[in-house]
Amino acid sequence: MLRDMEPADIAGGAFKEARLTYFDGASRIVRYTDVEVPFPEGRLIVSCTDVPGMITQANKAFVDMSGYSKEELIGAPHYILRHPDMPRAAFKGLWDTLARGEKWTGYVKNLRKDGAYYWVFATVIGNVRKGKLVGYTSVRRKPSRTRIDECAKLYPTLFAPGEREGYSP
Amino acid sequence: MTHTFTVSPDFPPARISGWFIFNTWLQRRLEAAIHLELYDDFVRQRADIAAGRIDLIYANPYDAALLVREKGFVPVARPRDKADEAIIAVPAASAVQRVEDLRPGARIASTDDPDVRTMGMIMIEPADLSAANTAAVACGNYVLVAKALLSGTADAGFFLKQSFEELSEVTRRQLRQIVESHIYVVHHALMAGPRLAARRDEIRDALLGMDQDAKGRDILANLGLAGWDELDEEATEFMIDLMDTLT
Numbered sequence: 001m002l003r004d005m006e007p008a009d010i011a012g013g014a015f016k017e018a019r020l021t022y023f024d025g026a027s028r029i030v031r032y033t034d035v036e037v038p039f040p041e042g043r044l045i046v047s048c049t050d051v052p053g054m055i056t057q058a059n060k061a062f063v064d065m066s067g068y069s070k071e072e073l074i075g076a077p078h079y080i081l082r083h084p085d086m087p088r089a090a091f092k093g094l095w096d097t098l099a100r101g102e103k104w105t106g107y108v109k110n111l112r113k114d115g116a117y118y119w120v121f122a123t124v125i126g127n128v129r130k131g132k133l134v135g136y137t138s139v140r141r142k143p144s145r146t147r148i149d150e151c152a153k154l155y156p157t158l159f160a161p162g163e164r165e166g167y168s169p
Numbered sequence: 170m171t172h173t174f175t176v177s178p179d180f181p182p183a184r185i186s187g188w189f190i191f192n193t194w195l196q197r198r199l200e201a202a203i204h205l206e207l208y209d210d211f212v213r214q215r216a217d218i219a220a221g222r223i224d225l226i227y228a229n230p231y232d233a234a235l236l237v238r239e240k241g242f243v244p245v246a247r248p249r250d251k252a253d254e255a256i257i258a259v260p261a262a263s264a265v266q267r268v269e270d271l272r273p274g275a276r277i278a279s280t281d282d283p284d285v286r287t288m289g290m291i292m293i294e295p296a297d298l299s300a301a302n303t304a305a306v307a308c309g310n311y312v313l314v315a316k317a318l319l320s321g322t323a324d325a326g327f328f329l330k331q332s333f334e335e336l337s338e339v340t341r342r343q344l345r346q347i348v349e350s351h352i353y354v355v356h357h358a359l360m361a362g363p364r365l366a367a368r369r370d371e372i373r374d375a376l377l378g379m380d381q382d383a384k385g386r387d388i389l390a391n392l393g394l395a396g397w398d399e400l401d402e403e404a405t406e407f408m409i410d411l412m413d414t415l416t
Contacts, residue, residue, distance in 0.1 A: 041268075042292060042350040046411065059354070103414060121294070123414040129406060137407070139414040144297045145269070 004029040010115035018084035019166035035116035045140035067113035083111040087158040172224035187391030231283035255288035278323035289327030
């Protein structure tokens with residue numbers, strides 16, 4: 001179970017707070033700032049999870065960009081990166097797409113341990129071994145600024161009524 | 170029975186003799202007749218893979234899915250400390266300083282090397298560029314990619330990092346790298362086909378021991394390799410999944 005984000009971990013001064021409730025019913029307070037960390041040139045962020053979504057592998061770019069140590073990431077749910085500006089609707093279709101055996105792609109704003117954020121163009125596929133789904137691989141790459149700007153305008157309009165209860169003003 | 174060995178066509182021409190020497194060494198180690206078949210392009214090589222004519226291959230990562238999932242190849246070894254990375258370069262005097270300076274209609278020179286092309290296309294995405302709004306300039310090898318840039322027939326070029334670094338000093342000075350991939354986990358792989366699968370461990374042992382004697386190290390040096398590491402099924406499946414996310 002994830003703990004609330006610690007104010008001491010947040011870089012810079014002012015931050016906002018939100019209580020996020022995840023798909024499995026877990027809930028925690030996240031603290032976040034308006035600081036964007038640019039996606040590093042030429043890198044891919046790669047992680048793998050088991051079927052329930054717990055991180056089993058994380059490459060160096062993932063560790064560097066998330067701000068968490070590898071030890072903190074392995075075994076944690078992938079939603080540790082979920083930013084409060086990402087509406088549930090933005091992920092709609094992810095699980096349906098994966099269940100059909102297809103790959104899912106989307107633009108995602110991720111939350112770092114220090115409260116800053118970074119945008120990615122994410123692709124997720126199921127790992128099928130001997131005909132059986134054993135987990136998922138997610139690869140994130142540098143997105144275009146045009147698409148980021150489009151998503152930054154679109155995503156706030158996708159929150160369901162009440163979805164942002166628990167967010168600080 | 171004579172087996173057929175082939176090498177991903179993206180190797181530098183200067184390594185041709187090295188692969189023939191490697192093949193001779195391998196035949197002696199395995200006490201097997203192995204014919205080395207080299208191809209100028211991926212299309213002809215893939216046609217022979219599809220026709221079941223290949224028994225052993227030093228494969229481009231892009232072809233790993235076809236080989237493992239459709240043709241029943243088993244991974245044997247990967248080149249030690251040698252990942253495939255791509256570079257995008259422009260003429261040294263170009264106004265383009267970073268990928269985002271490239272504009273729709275940009276002429277992009279590349280070879281038919283599929284993993285480098287895949288990585289190159291990914292690295293131009295942040296400029297809202299894709300195959301649909303750029304003009305491809307097809308080149309037979311990386312020297313010709315450099316020539317396309319120097320002659321002004323291309324605005325940017327995709328290079329395998331190693332091939333870029335092996336360009337002559339004079340050529341490289343006239344080019345400027347604007348971005349380099351740091352993916353680390355995409356690499357070539359030596360794989361055995363169904364007719365050699367039973368000898369997979371024997372081939373692995375021969376390859377992993379190559380750097381243990383002077384002759385083996387000479388052969389490796391001629392191929393530009395430091396040695397071989399074992400490549401298991403799961404590591405190969407991981408790379409296949411990863412390539413799948415990129416295409």
